[in-house]
Amino acid sequence: MDNKDLHILDALQQNARIAMSELAEQVNLSDTPCLRRVKKLESSGVIKGYRATLDAQALGYSVLVYAQVRLTENSFDKAEEFEQAMRSLPQILECSVVTGSYDYLLKIIAKDLGHYEHFLKLSLGKVSAIDSIESTVVLKQTFSRDTVPVID
CATH class of the missing domain: 1.10.10.10 (Winged helix-like DNA-binding domain superfamily/Winged helix DNA-binding domain)
Structure with missing residues (x-):
C-alpha cells in the first residue's frame, strides 16, 4: 500500500x-x-464495505451505556455462549474481551433508562454465562470516531 x-x-x-x-x-x-x-x-479486505452512518438520537436512542461483564467461568464454552448471545442483540454496538477484573466490555444504546433497564433484565440478564454486570451510563459524549487514522 x-x-x-x-x-x-x-x-x-x-x-x-x-x-x-x-x-x-x-x-x-x-x-x-x-x-x-x-x-x-x-x-484485499482493507475496505470491508460501505454503509450509512445514522444519528442514533434522531432515531430515539438517547442513552449510551458501557457495561462491564464478568462470566461465570473462564472457559471457551462460556465465552462462545456469551459472544453468540451478544451478536444476537442489536442494542449492543460493541463487544470486547478486556483485561482486569471483568471479562468483557459492552457498548450499548437504549432509548432511555427505562428501556435500558428492560433490556438488562429481559435480555442480558437471561444469558446464563453472565455472573455479573456493572453499568456506566454516559452523561455526555464529547465525540466519537468511526474512522481509522491512515494519514499522519
Missing part, C-alpha cells in the same frame, strides 16, 4: 459516496487507475 492508497482510504472514510471522478481528482489520478486501486483495496 502506498501513499495514493492511503489518500484514497482517507477520502472514502470521509465520504464513501464520492464519485470516482472526484476521488481520482482528489488523489491526483485518472479515473481508471483510481478505480483499479479501490477494487484492489476491496478485494
